[in-house]
Amino acid sequence: MKRTEIQVAVLKGGFSRERAVSLRTGAAAAAALRSSGCRVEEVDVRHRRWRLPAGTDVVFVALHGAYGEDGELQDTLEKRGLPFTGSDAAACRRAFDKAASKARFREAGLATPEGIVLRGREKAPKAEELPFSLPAVVKPAREGSSLGVRIVRAASELPTAVQIARRSDEIVLVERYIPGREFTVGVLGEKALPVIEICPKNGWYDYRNKYTVGNTEYRVPAPLRWNLRKKIQNFGLRAHQVLGCRDISRADFRLDETGEIYLLEVNTIPGMTKTSLLPKAAAAAGIAFPKLCRTLVECALNRGKILS
Ligand SMILES: Nc1ncnc2c1ncn2[C@@H]1O[C@H](COP(=O)(O)OP(=O)(O)OP(=O)(O)O)[C@@H](O)[C@H]1O
Ligand SMILES: [Mg+2]
Known part of the structure; x- marks a missing residue:
């Protein structure tokens, strides 16, 4: 048969x-x-x-x-x-490594928070050695779901945060903390989906706030002026293209009080439960x-x- x-x-x-x-x-x-x-x-x-x-x-x-x-x-x-x-091996490799992807974003003129990369056994920097002032975000280069990510507000917390990030990866990023609002945009095919605003009710978008129902409010489409919404969508699409992604990706952003948008990262295999971010955005687009x-x-x- x-x-x-x-x-x-x-x-x-x-x-x-x-x-x-x-x-x-x-x-x-x-x-x-x-x-x-x-x-x-x-x-x-x-x-x-x-x-x-x-x-x-x-x-x-x-x-x-x-x-x-x-x-x-x-x-x-x-x-x-x-x-x-989804994406081929080369694009996945580039996107998954935040040190590599951020270097690409910079080359392509896509704004991403400034920071330093620690490799191997390199010691945690002192706060005054950083090219920006605290707070900082310390994160493993190759991990997801906010695992190993710490927001550091006091200089004394830097060594522990680096140690925690190192449990996930030997490459660690120390980034400038971008205050303000958080957004994510999915790309499907060669089109950007509606922008979602991510509003944790308490604290930041850590593992618990990502995966505990009710801890975070999601606004889709994000309540933004039309031009800013378009800008974030184009930004997401550019990020997808710059990394050579295929069919699907999701880019995460911060927007500061001055209206500056910063690209945090691109996920080649975003969460795909019915209530995950990209499926929510697709549903808002009628898919x-x-x-x-x-x-x-x-x-x-x-x-x-x-x-x-
Ligand atoms: N530079 C920054 N400024 C402010 N907040 C940040 C910064 N970097 C990361 N964050 C916060 O930490 C969260 C996790 O960071 P990021 O998206 O880089 O890591 P991830 O673990 O790969 O996430 P994902 O689950 O999307 O794969 C972000 O959603 C954001 O709330
Ligand atoms: Mg993320």
């Missing part, structure tokens, strides 16, 4: 610190793809020796963090010639969650056809 449905393998879980988030992304994407008529197998990735079910047409990558989002998995998929969703997941699968399949 001839098979007509697309068979998708959703790779989820992984073994990074973002495993729990990825399991949710994977389960949500799998359910959405089933409802859009695909045949779906969920593969819980626990190590590098995962296996694909026979008959897989396309791989939906629902992993976050190291291995799944840093280009290593994409490298393997490319070598095996398997069509997969329901099953359609969003199905579109990513179709983009991957079409690429596969061109290559083979």
